[in-house]
Amino acid sequence: xxxxxxxxxxxxxxxxxxxxxxxxxxxxxxxxxxxxxxxxxxxxxxxxxxxxxxxxxxxxxxxxxxxxxxxxxxxxxxxxxxxxxxxxxxxxxxxxxxxxxxxxxxxxxxxxxxxxxxxxxxxxxxxxxxxxxxxxxxxxxxxxxxxxxxxxxxxxxxxxxxxxxxxxxxxxxxxxxxxxxxxxxxxxxxxxxxxxxxxxxxxxxxxxxxxxxxxxxxxxxxxxxxxxxxxxxxxxxxxxxxxxxx
Amino acid sequence: xxxxxxxxxxxxxxxxxxxxxxxxxxxxxxxxxxxxxxxxxxxxxxxxxxxxxxxxxxxxxxxxxxxxxxxxxxxxxxxxxxxxxxxxxxxxxxxxxxxxxxxxxxxxxxxxxxxxxxxxxxxxxxxxxxxxxxxxxxxxxxxxxxxxxxxxxxxxxxxxxxxxxxxxxxxxxxxxxxxxxxxxxxxxxxxxxxxxxxxxxxxxxxxxxxxxxxxxxxxxxxx
Ligand code: HEM
Ligand code: FES
Numbered sequence: 001x002x003x004x005x006x007x008x009x010x011x012x013x014x015x016x017x018x019x020x021x022x023x024x025x026x027x028x029x030x031x032x033x034x035x036x037x038x039x040x041x042x043x044x045x046x047x048x049x050x051x052x053x054x055x056x057x058x059x060x061x062x063x064x065x066x067x068x069x070x071x072x073x074x075x076x077x078x079x080x081x082x083x084x085x086x087x088x089x090x091x092x093x094x095x096x097x098x099x100x101x102x103x104x105x106x107x108x109x110x111x112x113x114x115x116x117x118x119x120x121x122x123x124x125x126x127x128x129x130x131x132x133x134x135x136x137x138x139x140x141x142x143x144x145x146x147x148x149x150x151x152x153x154x155x156x157x158x159x160x161x162x163x164x165x166x167x168x169x170x171x172x173x174x175x176x177x178x179x180x181x182x183x184x185x186x187x188x189x190x191x192x193x194x195x196x197x198x199x200x201x202x203x204x205x206x207x208x209x210x211x212x213x214x215x216x217x218x219x220x221x222x223x224x225x226x227x228x229x230x231x232x233x234x235x236x237x238x239x240x241x242x243x244x245x246x
Numbered sequence: 247x248x249x250x251x252x253x254x255x256x257x258x259x260x261x262x263x264x265x266x267x268x269x270x271x272x273x274x275x276x277x278x279x280x281x282x283x284x285x286x287x288x289x290x291x292x293x294x295x296x297x298x299x300x301x302x303x304x305x306x307x308x309x310x311x312x313x314x315x316x317x318x319x320x321x322x323x324x325x326x327x328x329x330x331x332x333x334x335x336x337x338x339x340x341x342x343x344x345x346x347x348x349x350x351x352x353x354x355x356x357x358x359x360x361x362x363x364x365x366x367x368x369x370x371x372x373x374x375x376x377x378x379x380x381x382x383x384x385x386x387x388x389x390x391x392x393x394x395x396x397x398x399x400x401x402x403x404x405x406x407x408x409x410x411x412x413x414x415x416x417x418x419x420x421x422x423x424x425x426x427x428x429x430x431x432x433x434x435x436x437x438x439x440x441x442x443x444x445x446x447x448x449x450x451x452x453x454x455x456x457x458x459x460x461x462x463x464x465x466x467x468x469x
Binding site for chain 2: 071168170213223230235
């Protein structure tokens with residue numbers, strides 16, 4: 001398969017970027033999107049051109065590094081997958097594909113398609129952990145957790161921090177990310193101990209870093225590769241009001 | 247407590263409470279207006295309008311209403327500007343993920359509603375409060391402003407009728423997302439009840455918009 005790619009090229013954080021058009025040839029339909037970019041890069045290197053920088057690590061949908069904004073959608077058009085899990089058979093031979101980095105003030109571009117997502121680390125560092133002693137591994141069923149709560153906590157914990165929610169949101173809001181991280185602890189007894197402090201600190205950090213405010217549009221939920229539900233945002237709001245008012 | 251209202255969630259809390267208050271107010275407003283077309287004389291409408299502008303309790307509610315409307319508008323515009331700044335550079339291809347359609351145009355419908363509110367208030371509310379141009383009628387020897395005739399005269403102008411109806415439609419777009427959104431912002435989300443809140447939101451929007459649309463149409467054709 002052959003493709004025309006319009007890719008955002010930007011030398012460094014301060015440079016003014018622009019789109020550059022490339023033609024990539026001989027792509028097999030089994031190629032993942034990232035493998036296709038690898039082949040493009042090899043073709044560029046062969047021509048003594050600079051390869052395109054993009055982020056990746058696990059290539060199996062669990063690390064969240066590979067965020068690319070492809071044809072107007074984070075992680076491409078498939079639901080519930082990351083860019084590394086997207087395959088070229090989903091496109092037609094000869095398609096033109098536009099690839100942009102995540103666009104958000106708190107995620108500055110480092111180079112080409114690579115953005116600095118350390119804003120998420122800062123939010124986690126502000127309170128997204130448990131610091132009370134929870135002891136060793138308890139015997140089964142000594143701490144009772146309702147099945148429904150356990151499932152919801154597990155759903156929230158599926159967040160891989162890729163930033164697709166911010167990239168998709170028309171407000172560049174990080175609410176779904178923060179909601180997952182608050183919700184996964186809020187539902188469990190070990191997390192309740194510090195629940196109030198946690199939510200206050202994480203929301204304050206999110207605002208301070210310049211993420212937008214939520215308007216319940218739901219693009220985050222649609223684009224999340226782990227299908228994390230908007231209801232976690234309602235949970236975040238509840239936790240926040242409880243911490244602030246009660 | 248200190249910075250509840252300076253956080254983004256806190257600002258949305260105010261917006262949602264004010265929005266819900268406006269939603270309740272619209273029902274009261276509609277009820278009074280309907281009395282103009284459902285009774286043969288303008289008496290009940292004029293008396294209701296008089297009550298709304300003279301009763302002390304209503305005056306307090308009126309202050310809350312205007313305060314709420316102001317905060318809703320202020321934070322609506324304020325957060326939208328912050329949200330545009332948060333994006334930084336815009337995408338060359340806009341996101342087209344399948345989400346609630348009207349939620350993407352809240353700021354646009356809001357601008358139209360703002361224009362409408364300004365024109366609407368200066369046509370009726372400010373006139374009745376601050377200028378003496380309004381005819382007077384007597385019921386049982388007491389004098390009342392004949393606001394009813396003012397409304398009827400206005401709605402004999404076709405352009406005015408059309409302008410009002412167009413604005414109601416945009417208000418409906420605002421509410422189609424806003425009704426449910428306010429509950430979500432308040433954290434009132436539930437596996438079983440949330441779908442019902444959405445249904446009630448749509449029903450509310452249709453009924454209220456249809457009710458408000460009926461008034462100018464009826465007056466134009468039948469009064
Ligand atoms: C009768 C008039 C109005 C009613 C009943 C109403 C109702 C609502 C409701 C219930 C929401 C959802 C709030 C939330 O999710 O927290 C909302 C959102 C919004 N309103 Fe209004 N509103 C009205 C007028 C206005 C006006 C005049 C503006 C002008 C600035 C405005 C601007 C906004 C904006 C920008 C949003 C989007 C925020 C969001 O989606 O969360 N609204 N409105
Ligand atoms: S490279 Fe790890 S999720 Fe795609």
